[in-house]
Amino acid sequence: MDMDKEYYKACMGMEALPMSPAGFSAVTTEAAMAVATASEDEGDLKRGPWTAEEDMLLVDYISKHGEGRWNSLARCAGLRRTGKSCRLRWLNYLRPDVRRGNITPEEQLLILDLHSRWGNRWSKIAQRLPGRTDNEVKNYWRTRVQKHAKQLHCDVNSDRFRDVVRQVWMPRLLERIQAESSSSSAAAAAGVGVPALTRAMSSPAGASQYHCFDHASSGGPSRKVAVTMSPDTSSTLRSSLSPAETSHGAHFPAWGAATATANVDGSMMQCAGREGGAIGGDQYVIHGDSLSGSWSELLAATDIPDFEFGNFDDNLWSLEDIYC
DNA sequence: AAAGGCTCCAACCGCGTTGCG
DNA sequence: TCGCAACGCGGTTGGAGCCTT
Numbered sequence: 235m236d237m238d239k240e241y242y243k244a245c246m247g248m249e250a251l252p253m254s255p256a257g258f259s260a261v262t263t264e265a266a267m268a269v270a271t272a273s274e275d276e277g278d279l280k281r282g283p284w285t286a287e288e289d290m291l292l293v294d295y296i297s298k299h300g301e302g303r304w305n306s307l308a309r310c311a312g313l314r315r316t317g318k319s320c321r322l323r324w325l326n327y328l329r330p331d332v333r334r335g336n337i338t339p340e341e342q343l344l345i346l347d348l349h350s351r352w353g354n355r356w357s358k359i360a361q362r363l364p365g366r367t368d369n370e371v372k373n374y375w376r377t378r379v380q381k382h383a384k385q386l387h388c389d390v391n392s393d394r395f396r397d398v399v400r401q402v403w404m405p406r407l408l409e410r411i412q413a414e415s416s417s418s419s420a421a422a423a424a425g426v427g428v429p430a431l432t433r434a435m436s437s438p439a440g441a442s443q444y445h446c447f448d449h450a451s452s453g454g455p456s457r458k459v460a461v462t463m464s465p466d467t468s469s470t471l472r473s474s475l476s477p478a479e480t481s482h483g484a485h486f487p488a489w490g491a492a493t494a495t496a497n498v499d500g501s502m503m504q505c506a507g508r509e510g511g512a513i514g515g516d517q518y519v520i521h522g523d524s525l526s527g528s529w530s531e532l533l534a535a536t537d538i539p540d541f542e543f544g545n546f547d548d549n550l551w552s553l554e555d556i557y558c
Numbered sequence: 559a560a561a562g563g564c565t566c567c568a569a570c571c572g573c574g575t576t577g578c579g
Numbered sequence: 580t581c582g583c584a585a586c587g588c589g590g591t592t593g594g595a596g597c598c599t600t
Binding site for chain 1: 565
Binding site for chain 3: 282283302303304305306317318321354355356357368372376
């Protein structure tokens, strides 16, 4: 294609070379030359795992010329790969800002929340998780979330599973986040004695809400609280929750005075204490100190209709299991 | 120690969309 | 307007490494 030839001239400072997929070999390094020569010999595109040499070629080329035009980039860089393959390798692995390692509780919470409103829009969800790729989010969902749905004998997209996520999983994640935040900021907030969930604020319109627990009063029974992820707060979580996109069927018409806020890595999480709550028009209640014990015990204590709790093996649903 | 099963994730595939001639 | 090529997204697969028996 002429467009490609012009691009090659521009980016390589040389005349365009023949365009056969196997024979195009505008190379800038010895390694690239070797790869290109091999491609001429074998006349075939390479597939499968990338080698360190290929990674080096791709990174080197993109650092000099930028990304985009992946098919021509692959040829210019002397890679025997399709443009698709180069793009995927760069976006999912080689890009400097790709975050590696376990998905954090904050990220898990965000994924669960965003998936509940957007479904399998992995790319869109990943945009709200800096450094994470759609592939990573998708893999997390398939390996972790779907596994739990399977253990619950329900479809991952079913209302039932969504309820469990909102009523049990997300509150639990939130508590963990807050606990970590509390411990890390304990020194900074010296003397405050901040409980896991504290402070007051009103319920913002369009917020995502679900129950969590207030363990502030140690020794006493835990209070059920409604949690909202507010669009009015800052950072990543806020950006994920624009009011126009918030579509949960969670409603808490009246918010009690004992509401809570936790700021985790700049992500403001809010909780509002009250005596009851409704999600999707139904009253769900999580009783007492339900946050200790197994996953199935939590579920058994949760008034989510139609779950066959007797089928669960407690060992399958250890609370630690829901974290990475 | 070895074999089989399982988990996780990198990579591929197919299809819809977009842009350009 | 049409056709083609490239791009981007979501679904799926293959295999390496880990775990269990």
